[in-house]
Amino acid sequence: MAAPQKARIVFMGTPEFAARILRGLLFWPKGRVVAVYTRPDRPAGRGHKIAVSPVKVLALASSLPVIQPLHFNSTAAFDELAAFAPDFLAVAAYGMILPDRIIAVPRLAPLNVHASLLPLYRGAAPVQRALMENWHDGAVTGVSVMHMVSQLDAGPVYAVQTVPISDSTAGQMQDLLAQEGSRLLCAVMDDLLSGRANPGKQDSDKASYAAKIRKKDLIINWNLPALAVHAHLRALAPWPSARALFRFVGWTDDWSLLLFPGFPGDPLTGETPGVLSHTRHALAVACADRWYELDLVRPEGSATMSVRDFVNGRLRGMPYGLCGAALS
Structure with a gap:
């Protein structure tokens, strides 16, 4: 048959x-x-x-x-x-x-x-x-x-x-x-x-x-809850990746960074959404309800690096604590 x-x-x-x-x-x-x-x-x-x-x-x-x-x-x-x-x-x-x-x-x-x-x-x-x-x-x-x-x-x-x-x-x-x-x-x-x-x-x-992902969709709205920010970062990973323009205290140049998923951190204690804070190994952005801890970043024109390497290499000498703001 x-x-x-x-x-x-x-x-x-x-x-x-x-x-x-x-x-x-x-x-x-x-x-x-x-x-x-x-x-x-x-x-x-x-x-x-x-x-x-x-x-x-x-x-x-x-x-x-x-x-x-x-x-x-x-x-x-x-x-x-x-x-x-x-x-x-x-x-x-x-x-x-x-x-x-x-x-x-x-x-x-x-x-x-x-x-x-x-x-x-x-x-x-x-x-x-x-x-x-x-x-x-x-x-x-x-x-x-x-x-x-x-x-x-x-x-x-x-x-x-x-x-x-x-x-x-x-x-x-x-x-x-x-x-x-x-x-x-x-x-x-x-x-x-x-x-x-x-x-x-x-x-x-x-x-x-x-709708198709447009350039405006790559910008993070830090006025959202940290879980919503986390979802937005995951939605853009691994490509095309979210973007943010950071301004650090005392610096004349702003940093354009590609951002990758990290994790929601501690609750805020009165900080304004978009404020930046850093420690020896971490960089965090204030959202509507809590900090968002970044794991990986990629400075414009550079390779992807850990936040620890970015902080220790690019922010060396800057006092710990509030260090700037996300402009967009």
């Missing part, structure tokens, strides 16, 4: 989150990835060297065809995709809008893995926004697999997986959600193949939007 034919999958994605999902798909026994679409290579970094996406790296290492269209507006782009005769279109953080006729190509379903509990945090930065806005005990986020429609992240949802936020950074959370999302995607495709799938309509009244 001949073995059942495997489902044909065209995968579309770009960053590491998507690469992790693709990696899981490659081991799904009921399907075969027949092509991979990813964003075009582009200059990156200070040297403007051409960078390829993590998805492309994995696809080439797996001997898969890689297609990198600038858009899908042409008949040629449509015909190229249709020629793969996919049963499933599997999309994760692709970064391109897909026209309706592209979404309609797969025989069984166009599926999208989205890193939130839809309808919450539709849009470009669901992980970062979820971490920034949910900093109380017991906060959760998650991952959803939905049927793609023309409206952004608004299609019927096949399955969701809830994940506690705990003390995760955005990088750690993306890794976990990619792992769960890959498992969930394979389960949904299995259900579609067997006729068990039953997607549920999203409640648009509960929808929220996760």
